[in-house]
Amino acid sequence: MFKTLISKFTVLFWLLFVVVIIPIYFYANFHFSAVLQTSEKEKITLTFNTLKPMIALNLSFNQQEFLEETLNSFFEHHDIQTIQLNSIHGETFFFKSKQNGTPKKSFLYESTILDPFSNAEVATATVTYTNEHLEHLMSNILLLLFLIFGFALIIFLLGFYYLHDDLKGLRLLSERLKQYTVTKDLEVTDIPGKSLEVRTIATVANQMVSNLSNYVRQLKLFNQELEQRVEDAVIKQRDQERLMIHQSRQAAMGEMLESIAHQWRQPLNNIGLAASNIETKYAFGSLNDKEFDDKMQIISANINYMSDTIDDFRNFLNPDGVMHTFIPEQSIQDIFMILDAQLQNNNIAHTIKSSCHLQLHGTENEFKQVLLILINNAKDAIKGQMSQKRIDKGAITISLSCMEGHGIIEVSDNGGGIDEKILHSIFEPYFTTKFQNKGTGIGLYMARNIIEKRMEGSLTMKNIKSGSCFTIKLPMQEEESS
DSSP states (O other), X not given: XXXXXXXXXXXXXXXXXXXXXXXXXXXXXXIIHHHHHHHXXXXXXXXXXXXXXXXXXXXXXXXXXXXXXXXXXXXXXXXXXXXXXEETTSOEEEEEEOOOSSOOOOEEEEEEEEOTTTOOEEEEEEEEEOOHHHHHHHHHHHHHHHHHXXXXXXXXXXXXXXXXXXXXXXXXXXXXXXXXXXTBOOOOOOOOOSSHHHHXXXXXXXXXXXXXXXXXXXXXXXXXXXXXXXXXXXXXXXXXXXXXXXXXXXXXXXXXXXXXHHHHHHHHHHHHHHHHHHHHHHXXXXXXXXXXXXXXXXXXXXXXXHHHHHHHHHHHHXXXXXXXXXXXXXXHHHHHHHHHHHXXXXXXXXXXXESSOOOEEEOHHHHHHHHHHHHHHHHHHHHHHHHTTSOSSXXXXXXXXXXXXXXXXXXXXXXXXXXXXXXXXXXXXXOOSSOTTTOOSOHHHHHHHIIIIISSOEEEEEEOSSSEEEEEEEEOOOOOOO
């Protein structure tokens, strides 16, 4: 209702007219009418009081002619209609009326005549009068209001005629702008309007619509180009990640082979010694059945140990990718079992500390890969410190704790830590502090990706007094109720 400028202009104009003119009319009709009526009565009262002494004298001396002349002078007042003078006994001394035709609304005025000598009441004068001039005045006011109304109507029609094209142009412009969408181009059309402001608004609006249409087309092309660039970048990123994963697996395979070599060195040595002992005693003919069985048991036990080692490595390298709940402490023990020979060979002790029963959810082999990366980095750092005679014995400690629904795994060592200048770069791909032939620089990058993207946790590093400490923070898996 009243949404267009034309309807608002019409309603506002006539509302303003009614609010201003109608109160003026009612104010004049009631206030001025009361004031004029009071004024009329006061004027008649003043006139009558002026003539009352003469009327009393004429009555005292019984001068009828002068009495009539005095009373007739009242009719000089236009609104007086009748005058009647009665004695106190009801006898009429004088009566005259000038009413003609239809009786008019009249007002009554009465006054007592006193004898000038005895001051006794001798007669009563009654006057009837009308307010014709007041009614005439109110009629003139009403006529004036009608003239004002007619003048306002003419002004309204002239203003409406003058503003109609401008208001119509603004309405058409608003309708066209409401129809505009980013998927629909609007044609630039002429907007009717007489005033410079409306023509300027129409021109600017048309230019704005044209510019928006051009911008939308350019934006669509840019979005298409951007989508293609993003797709190419994603493909490139995936290829790079595949390459990194492949390199990481190759590095892990190399480390696994080195671990296998360490694990097998002692069993192979035992098998070789047992076989050599059998061969020597057999050559000298001193080999009996019991000794043969003992040596064969030694050989068989070491072969079984080597077979179990192969199974451990195969399970570790199996990329099953299955998400399940696992106990990280057991995973850490499995890693240390694999690396035990290497760590002992390098005089590195390892410790596991746990302050709570921690369960995690994810791919256990990926978690083991992260631990393997962190432990191997700690081992290399410790070997560097030992080669420089800064420490005599290495130490790797893994601590497990629970805090606010998260499991905290800290891997700390006494390998001297990392230079603060490069601390912010250690998780970047292909960044390494090792010699070129001893590191690929993707281990910590892969470790952080696994923890953050696959397990929804965080991996951070800080230097401690004796070396470095890597902190893994992962959401805990609640224990299933039996």
